[in-house]
Amino acid sequence: MLNEERIKLMTRMASYESTEGKKNESVAKHFRSDYVGLEVLKAVICATIAYMIAFGVYIYYDFENFMLNIYKIDLWAFASSALKKYVIFVVCYSVIVYIAFSFKYSHAKHNLKIYFNNLKLLGTLYVKEKENEEDYGEN
Amino acid sequence: MRDLLVIKEKLKKFVGKNEVFILPVLKFLMVFIAMSKINSSLGFMSKLSNGGITLIVALAGSFLPLNLTLVILALIITAHMYKLSMECAILVLALFVIMFLLYFRFASKDSVGALLVPISFAFKVPYIMPVSMGLVGGPCSMVSVGCGTVIYQVLHYIAVNAENIKGGGGDKITEKLGSLKAIVDGMLENKAVIVYAVAFSITVLVVYIIRRLSINYSWFIAIAAGSIGCFVLVLITTAALHAQVSLGGAFFGMIISIIVNLILQYFLFDLDYNRSERVQFEDDEYYYYVKAVPKNTIKLGGNAEPIRRAKPEHVREAVRRPAPTRVVREESATPVQTRARETVRATATNAAKTAVKRPASKGPLGMSGGRPAGEGRKKD
Numbered sequence: 001m002l003n004e005e006r007i008k009l010m011t012r013m014a015s016y017e018s019t020e021g022k023k024n025e026s027v028a029k030h031f032r033s034d035y036v037g038l039e040v041l042k043a044v045i046c047a048t049i050a051y052m053i054a055f056g057v058y059i060y061y062d063f064e065n066f067m068l069n070i071y072k073i074d075l076w077a078f079a080s081s082a083l084k085k086y087v088i089f090v091v092c093y094s095v096i097v098y099i100a101f102s103f104k105y106s107h108a109k110h111n112l113k114i115y116f117n118n119l120k121l122l123g124t125l126y127v128k129e130k131e132n133e134e135d136y137g138e139n
Numbered sequence: 140m141r142d143l144l145v146i147k148e149k150l151k152k153f154v155g156k157n158e159v160f161i162l163p164v165l166k167f168l169m170v171f172i173a174m175s176k177i178n179s180s181l182g183f184m185s186k187l188s189n190g191g192i193t194l195i196v197a198l199a200g201s202f203l204p205l206n207l208t209l210v211i212l213a214l215i216i217t218a219h220m221y222k223l224s225m226e227c228a229i230l231v232l233a234l235f236v237i238m239f240l241l242y243f244r245f246a247s248k249d250s251v252g253a254l255l256v257p258i259s260f261a262f263k264v265p266y267i268m269p270v271s272m273g274l275v276g277g278p279c280s281m282v283s284v285g286c287g288t289v290i291y292q293v294l295h296y297i298a299v300n301a302e303n304i305k306g307g308g309g310d311k312i313t314e315k316l317g318s319l320k321a322i323v324d325g326m327l328e329n330k331a332v333i334v335y336a337v338a339f340s341i342t343v344l345v346v347y348i349i350r351r352l353s354i355n356y357s358w359f360i361a362i363a364a365g366s367i368g369c370f371v372l373v374l375i376t377t378a379a380l381h382a383q384v385s386l387g388g389a390f391f392g393m394i395i396s397i398i399v400n401l402i403l404q405y406f407l408f409d410l411d412y413n414r415s416e417r418v419q420f421e422d423d424e425y426y427y428y429v430k431a432v433p434k435n436t437i438k439l440g441g442n443a444e445p446i447r448r449a450k451p452e453h454v455r456e457a458v459r460r461p462a463p464t465r466v467v468r469e470e471s472a473t474p475v476q477t478r479a480r481e482t483v484r485a486t487a488t489n490a491a492k493t494a495v496k497r498p499a500s501k502g503p504l505g506m507s508g509g510r511p512a513g514e515g516r517k518k519d
Contacts, residue, residue, distance in 0.1 A: 002425070011429045014418035039245075046240040057233045061323050093241065100245065 006125045013118050021115065024108035036101045043097035047090045055082065143405070150406060163201040170200030170208055173254060176261045177215060180298040183222040187215055206247045209254060210239070216294065224304050226319035227297055234293060238286050249276060249283035256287025256339075257294070265291075266392030269339040270365040270400045273346025274358065280347070281340040288339055292332040296325060330382030338372035358404055366396040 027035060059066060154161055174193040182188035196215070200208040213235040221228035243250050252272050259268045268287075272280040297304065304322060326332070346365035350357050370393040377384045416431045 007427065007429070010420050010422070010427065011418055011431055014420040014429075015416050015431065018418060046244060050237045050240045053233050053236055057230065060229070061320055064320070097245070 003125065003129055006122065006129070009118055009122055009125070013115065013122070016111070016115055020108075020111060024111050024115075027105060027108040028112050032102070032105050035105050036098060039101040040094050040098050043094050044090055047093045048086075051086050051089055147406060166205075166208075167197050167201035169254065169258070170212075171197035173212060173258055174215070176258065177212065177219070180261070181216060181219045181223075181294060183219045183301070187218055204247070205250045205254070206243055209243065209250050212254070213239075220297065223297070223301060224318060226322060227304060230319070230322065231293065231297075234290070238290075242282050242286065246279050246283070249280050252276065252280050252283030253287040253290065256284055257291035260288075260291040260295070263388075264392065264395055264399070265335065265339075266366065266369055266389070266396040267399050269342035269369055270346050270362055270396050271403060273343040273365055274350055274361065274400065274404065276343065276347070278344055278347055281343040284343050285336045285340045288336045289332060292329065292335065293326060296329055297322070300325060330380040331384050333380060334373060334376040334382045334384050337376055338369055341372055342369040359401070362397060362400045362404060366393045366400070369393065369396070 030038070171193065174196050178188040178193060186192075196211060199211070203211075217228055217232045217235065220231045238253075243253070252268070255271075256265065256268045259265045265288075269284055272284050276283075300322075304318065342365050345368050346361045349361035349364055352360075354360070370389050373384060373389045374386065376382065377386065418427075418429050418431070420427050420429075
């Protein structure tokens with residue numbers, strides 16, 4: 001027999017499953033620290049590559065000047081300055097990524113909690129329905 | 140006003156009926172326009188500039204994710220740049236790679252901003268986009284709008300100075316390096332990039348904050364404040380940086396932005412076409428094919444409660460068919476459906492067991508646990 005309340009609930013759940021549900025499920029498979037840590041690690045790698053590209057383009061842009069003054073400039077100071085900028089850039093970017101993915105993880109967990117609560121509710125509705133059917137059967 | 144409401148209602152019905160086709164068509168048009176503009180202003184590689192390639196890319200873009208479309212367009216632009224000069228290709232490729240690595244990797248929803256902003260610049264109506272993105276996007280959209288602005292300005296500079304760039308790069312390595320330095324210096328001298336990027340990014344944030352306020356007519360106020368604020372920001376940054384930006388164009392842009400965004404807000408953003416959903420699921424007895432259409436409610440504005448139901452409508456089409464055999468159902472069900480069904484069964488069984496153990500306890504979400512399973516209400 002069709003139960004309107006149950007169909008509404010199942011529709012809501014199916015809609016969630018087909019949209020955000022899949023993504024949230026893959027997010028919530030991990031512990032918070034694992035998930036955010038992995039994303040921060042990826043961010044550090046990406047930031048390193050991006051910095052290397054930008055640094056390479058800068059050297060290419062100023063290559064003539066750089067080669068002319070290579071014996072005059074303090075290479076140690078130049079390298080330490082570049083390294084300092086790299087560290088500042090990576091740390092700032094990682095902090096932004098950490099905040100963004102922590103928020104994403106909490107959001108996914110919250111949505112999944114609602115989804116599992118709905119699953120429990122659905123189970124209860126099934127039990128109730130079965131009971132009602134049995135009641136009518138006995139009558 | 141009544142005519143407008145009628146048009147709005149007709150538009151809503153039309154979109155509701157043809158929603159499956161409308162999104163791919165819109166994506167096709169967007170990519171087609173982007174490809175046409177790229178070919179007309181940067182068409183240095185004749186093999187990529189023909190209509191066939193444009194059509195193929197536009198067709199692919201109509202069903203591919205927007206991020207992937209953006210990657211394809213970036214590769215096409217880089218190929219055109221390579222034909223012009225190696226230095227331009229390196230520069231543009233570096234710019235794209237940095238943007239993808241740092242931003243679009245984890246904010247895929249906002250990539251539409253980076254595609255639409257250059258298109259709006261090409262049509263000389265750039266002031267519309269920051270306000271629109273503030274209305275439909277989030278605070279992160281300011282980065283995508285900024286990226287789109289930078290992409291357009293860099294490509295525009297290269298397109299305008301194509302002859303000089305082509306003549307400047309000689310065969311010798313020193314001439315090549317000089318060419319790259321000249322291109323970058325020329326770009327850095329163009330302060331309009333900074334003016335537009337700063338003004339547009341702040342506008343997105345301002346519009347987003349105002350439209351989220353719990354006040355009446357927050358969207359209208361956000362459009363007006365965003366457009367005027369954008370104009371003021373362009374004025375200030377232009378004066379501060381001594382940039383060459385047309386202030387008359389900015390003023391007219393502000394007026395056009397207000398008008399176009401009001402129209403868009405009325406016909407597009409206000410209706411939320413995407414909420415109609417078609418879902419399929421099943422239980423032990425039936426397959427359900429459901430189309431859920433949201434009820435059309437008119438709001439006072441801000442976070443106010445709905446005051447009137449314009450058209451109470453909740454369509455549910457449940458096509459009921461007795462399920463065939465269990466084996467067939469298992470094959471036809473998607474993994475998610477199967478898993479959900481198994482979870483439901485397990486939960487139901489557990490709930491029944493719990494009910495047997497703790498008849499008086501409360502169930503999930505405050506529902507009473509009920510009687511033990513199988514123990515029906517006794518007849519008096």
